[in-house]
Amino acid sequence: MKKLFLMVLLIVGMVALAACSSGDEASSGSNSEGSSGSSGADKITAWAWDPAFNIAALNKAKEAYSGDGEYEVEIIENAQDDIIQKLNTGLSSGTTKGMPNIVLIEDYRAQSFLQAYPDAFHPLTDVINSDDFAEYKIATTSFDGEQYGLPFDSGVAGLYVRTDYLEEAGYTVEDVTNITWDEYIEVGKKVKEATGKNMLTLDPNDLAQVRMMIQTTGSWYVQEDGSTPNLADNEALAKGFETYKKMMDEDIAKIVSDWSQFVGAFNSGDVASVPTGNWITPSVKQATDQSGKWAVVPMPRLDMDGAVNASNLGGSSWYVLNVDGKEEAADFLLNTFGSNPDLYQTLVKDIGAIGTYSAAAEGDAFAVEDEFFSGQQIISDFSQWTDEIPGVNYGLHTYAIEDILVTGMQDYLNGAELSKVLENAQSQAEAQLK
Amino acid sequence: MKIFQRASIYTFLTIAAIVSIFPFLWMIVSVTNKSVDVTQGRLLPGTHLVANLQKLFETVDIVPALINSTIIALISTVLTLLLASLAGYGFEMFRSRGKDIVFTILLLSMMIPFAAIMVPLYRMFGSVTNTMPLFGIDSLGAVILPTATTAFFIFFFRQNTKMFPKDLVEAGRIDGLSELGVFFRIYVPTMKTTYAAAAIITFMNSWNNYLWPLVILQSPEKRTIPLLISNLGSSYSPDYGVIMSAIVIATLPTALVFFLMQKHFVAGMMGSVKG
Amino acid sequence: MSQQLTKKNELDLPLRHKETKRQKTNLYFRKKVGWLFVIISIIAITIFNFYPMVQAFLLSFQSGMGSNLEYVGLANWKRLFGDPTFIAALTNTSIFLLIQVPLMIVLALFLSVLLNDPTLKFKSFFRIAIFLPCVTSLVAYSVIFKYLFGVDGIINQFLVNFGFASQAVNFLADPFWAKVVIILAITWRWTGYNMIFYLSALQNVDKSIYEAARIDGANAIQQFFQITVPMLKPIILFTSITSTIGTLQIFDEVVNITNGGPGNATISISQYIYNLSFKYTPDFGYASTVSYVIVILVVILSIIQFRVAGEKK
Incomplete structure (x- = not known):
């Protein structure tokens, strides 16, 4: 009998040990405290989904950052559907642990998130000037008089x-x-x-x-x-x-x-x-x-x-979650996607991403002729059509x-x-x- | 007549085998093709094997993901087999009214779609994240625990125990073995094929588990293989040659586990133990 | 072998008398020991399954977007019956279940008996081949299935060239054929999986019973129904119940091959739950209600299956 009790104890111990040892291994890596650590975060995280597109854009933004914020930006790639599942599970459970600071959300889904989780997003109304962006993007990225999203790529x-x-x-x-x-x-x-x-x-x-x-x-x-x-x-x-x-x-x-x-x-x-x-x-x-x-x-x-x-088809925008590090996240976005026309030139040149920041459309990169399209200036054409998209x-x-x-x-x-x-x-x- | 019967058995099995293998073979052939060919369902091998693999290893950290998946799958398998066989044995060998009722209730736990309990489960692990980070969000402990405790295998072991010769247990008791002694010295070796089958299935389930690791794991370096593949596919211009390479690499361990374990399915093994 | 057997029985007889006495004094003790075997699992399943299940049940009386949930009483349950998507999902899932589970169980049982024959050549090869579908990635096999059943796919080429059909059938765009494809896909993927359970269980069947039957003149088919099936009853019950649960929760195949279409012709309950939670503006309350429909169905079907198998002794 005693032996059996000991055995049971041993098994319980093993379970704990197994989980611990794996946990140890887990915590030895860099952890995601950026989103949950104490205020005045020294690290913020950003989620997006396409390594050739919006992840690459984040990396460019990181390079282009010229503010005086002393924080590190960790860029994490998750599939778009995965981001939606993670956000929904995390936000609806009321646990902000593990949530990112910056997240990219497709425009068609933005209102769902903003209205389903009203306090989960940090308003950017005072941070960015919504007139700087293509008009058709504003209706979807704002809610209840507040601007929440920083418009990113054009789905033109x-x-x-x-x-x-x-x-x-x-x-x-x-x-x-x-x-x-x-x-x-x-x-x-x-x-x-x-x-x-x-x-x-x-x-x-x-x-x-x-x-x-x-x-x-x-x-x-x-x-x-x-x-x-x-x-x-x-x-x-x-x-x-x-x-x-x-x-x-x-x-x-x-x-x-x-x-x-x-x-x-x-x-x-x-x-x-x-x-x-x-x-x-x-x-x-x-x-x-x-x-x-x-x-x-x-x-x-x-x-x-x-x-x-x-x-328009698709297109997405950046959002800041209402968790520790939101000031830093807002600062990062403002300094990069929110005000840096040169960044958009880089995005067009290196990634082919067409932004919706109006001031950027005049640059040289937009006028480049694409051999594949028999020398057509497709970027310039697209960004011109962007301004004509009816806003809905x-x-x-x-x-x-x-x-x-x-x-x-x-x-x-x-x-x-x-x-x-x-x-x-x-x-x-x-x-x-x- | 006998020959005819034999021939039809082989014909049937061969057709079944071809039908079963075909998509698998195509998957392997696709590794050698470029994305455009994969999307067109090309059936012939191409010349892009090296290019695909190179791009795969350059663009994603597949090795850490393989390690993570292996750790999780191994711990899950051992834990599941141990707990489930103990419980399955307990429910059948020490059958009582109370235990039958409890068992029936445990079966209920398999019946709800995982998506429905995910949010409460996430909240539960979230609430211990600060006090017990080893079991909190973004820990391997949290990935393993809910999946390693499943009524499915308890049910499986209980049903198999029904076919287990009870007099072996009596014999063991007479020999002076403790109850656990009987379990480990007699039951476990006798039920080798049952363990082999359960091991294949647990390993596979854990290896392919997607939804739960997806929501509970956050940092990229803890990602498992299915999460990594999901990422590869979500690009606006996915490279299917590379995706197929990742998939094939991800499939091999389960195929290997099956290959190793199926050797235990040799007719007559039980007979020798029983005799 | 048989020598050993008789030896043990001889030894057993006298000892058993002594044992009975000890056994009686230990009966109480043994009952307790039995609980120790099962207690860890009970605790773990309570924490990781039942607790969240109760939470989900409470959620089924709430509704709202995301985290703005409020109690709505039985409104979700009423909504179910007027929800055409739910009714379509329930109908489809029931059709899948009724046709696919029996088909697969019989096929898996049949295959495992064939593959258990010690005189069969290339056993390992056949076993591995038939198991492969359940490790083949979903992505690969959904691409293949779509390709096979496409308008210009292999199946259509075969049908048209051999005169079985006058023109190509658009399988995936036809509500009836799309269901057939899904049933084939589920069967294709999970038959090998169930076969493993049978193969492992067949090792526990005493070969001497077959020998005795053969001497009595029973042919292969009689042996199958009079020995194999009754002996494997506990495992057949197990696979029937787990396959029922699996098919009622079917998600992967449907999402990847037809995505529920055409229209709602192949949408499954689980896919609808997923859509309600993640694709649309999330309503976790209503999603929980739909989940509990699955629970209720499985409970009813499991009771029937247990009864048919005569488990209650």
């Missing part, structure tokens, strides 16, 4: 086209510049006839195309308050749905089911155009054998009054509503009546999002 969209395929079908780049989606479909039909290639890829589970379409008219899934669903009486959305169906019906779209197929389609020359955000540029250029065969033109617009040839408040429910709409789109493609589909989606959204 463009239509990437294969000039060689267009030529084969008898078109020039000018023919697809500043066109409507209806005209785009006509071009697509001809291109398919002449080359056998599809005009674009569509993923039925991802309504990014529709999102970009409706933003050309300044409309969104929700009304201006950011939470009331705006589906049933949304003319732009109906038009977007019709256009989407038309592309399917006219058989000019290659169906893909995920990102790798999407990238694969244009890398292998299966499609004649890619209407998407400017951040796709590196992926397009990945197919080096296609150099000189691409051009970028403004996004097609919906055929509606007030629609413009500029839209993405609000709280972009992805929740999109999931409802994806189902609706399926019904619509299978023959349901559009007005019914959208009414249905409206009532479903109203029931779900209170």
Whole structure:
């Protein structure tokens, strides 16, 4: 009996020991006290997700920092979905331990975070001047009269086209510049006839195309308050749905089911155009054998009054969490992304990241000619289109509503009546999002 | 007839094997291809093996992640096997009404999706972070504990104990062994294949565990392999050749553990012990 | 072997008398010892599972964005029944469960019996091959599945070239076929996993029983149903229950292969829970409610399975 008791004790001890020894090993590394240590932090942490893009941008910012703050900036790479899970788990548990000081959040999600965790973010209203940034970014990065986000990359969209395929079908780049989606479909039909290639890829589970379409008219899934669903009486959305169906019906779209197929389609020359955000540029250029065969033109617009040839997909902004080290974090952001035009020149030159800091757009780096795009000044073009993007408040429910709409789109493609589909989606959204 | 039966068994197994291996082989072939080819599902080996591996080792710290994953998986496996077999044995060998009820309640713990208990669990570990940093957020202890204590393997060991010849235990007691003596000297060696199966599965579960390490670990140097791979995939322009290289490297240890352990699944082993 | 066996039995008989007396005096003691074997696990599971589960249960009566939760009573539970996404998820998950679990269990059992045959050649190779799917990375196999079942994928080329279909089927965009693909994918990935449990359990079946049956003239199929299945009953029960739990919580396959689509045709309960917690503006309260639906389902199904297996003695 005693022996057994001893054994049990031993096992409990072993458990503790095992955990301890691993813990020791864990704590011997540099720890993340930057976010949780005593005030006047000597180290702050920043989370972002793409080593070739926003992580690289943070590194450039770190090099460019010229303030007199004596703190170290630790840059940590986490996948975007991982950041969302970590923030949600951490913030909702009320434990600020392990949370970063600076975090990059996609614009579509920003309002969710700001409203779901009201005290978790540190306002930057007094730190940065929101007039310095592209106007369309402000609505999504602020809440309740306070500016929380420091706008970072532009999600400005463009239509990437294969000039060689267009030529084969008898078109020039000018023919697809500043066109409507209806005209785009006509071009697509001809291109398919002449080359056998599809005009674009569509993923039925991802309504990014529709999102970009409706933003050309300044409309969104929700009304201006950011939470009331705006589906049933949304003319732009109906038009977007019709256009989407038309592309399917006219058989000019290659169906893909995920990102790798999407990238694969244009890398292998299966499609004649890619209407998407400017951040796709590196992926397009990945197919080096296609150099000189691409051009970028403004996004097609919906055929509606007030629609413009500029839209947005994605894009993100920096936020400061309300934890120890927030002053330092704000100082870092202000000194770098918030006021340093030269930094943005570096970002464009070395990373290809297009910021939304207006003062930066005049620099030389923006005027550089890209060989891959036959010498087109794509950065300069993109940043010009950035200023034309209609500002909309993405609000709280972009992805929740999109999931409802994806189902609706399926019904619509299978023959349901559009007005019914959208009414249905409206009532479903109203029931779900209170 | 006999030959026909034999042939159909081999045919069936061969088809099953091909279907099973195919994606695995493709995964290995992809390591030699560049990203563009991977996204197009290229089936032939390419020439990018060295380039992919080079880029992988240059851009990410895969070795520390492998070490972390190995430490976590090994401790988890040993801990799970020990605790679960003790409990499974206890529940079946010393069966009583009370224990049956407790066992049924323990089974309940497997039934909730992990995502639902994650936030409370995180809060719990958060609250001890200051007093017991070895079990707090960002510690390997916190990664291991919730996963190493699972009703799944208690259930597994209990069910296997049902098939364990009880007279062996009696024999042991007669020989003057203590209860723990019986367990370690008779039960453990007899149930070798059960332990082998459990070891394969625990190791694999722990090695592939994603959601919990993701939320509880914060510093990059403590990252496990699945977290590292998740990072590789989230870039706007992911390099699938490199991702596949990381995946293959990450898969090998589990395949190896299986290879080593499956040798215990040799028909007739129990017979010799029993005889 | 048989010699040893008889020897032990001879020794056993006289000793057993003595033992019974000691046993009686120790009965009380032994009961306590039994608890010592299980106590650590009980404590650990209480801390790391039940405590958070109770918290999650309390959450299921709250609702709100992120950390702004308030008590809403049974509102979440009422919301469930009017929530088309939830109903779709529940239906899909039930379909997966009803078709996939029996299919996989039978297949795994069948394979393990074949692979346990001592006269079979290349046993190790087949075992490893069939186990490989569950270590193959999800990323790799979802790319492969999408590729195989794509409009211009291998399966379609086969179907069209051999005249089984007049034109390519867009498997992943068709609500029915997408479900089939998911069921195939789950079965493909987890059959080898379950096979391991059977293989290990088969080692515990006394070979002499088979010999006796063979002498009595039982063929392979009769042996399978009259010896193997009854002998493995505890493990079959174990795998049925764990597979039921696994399939009810299915997440990876669905997210990676169809992402719940087309529309909501393959969305699973777990994916919906994930969406409610992380994809949308987080509502952990409602997500907990949906989680508890899984708990309730598993409890009911487990009771049925235990009953069918005749565990309660």
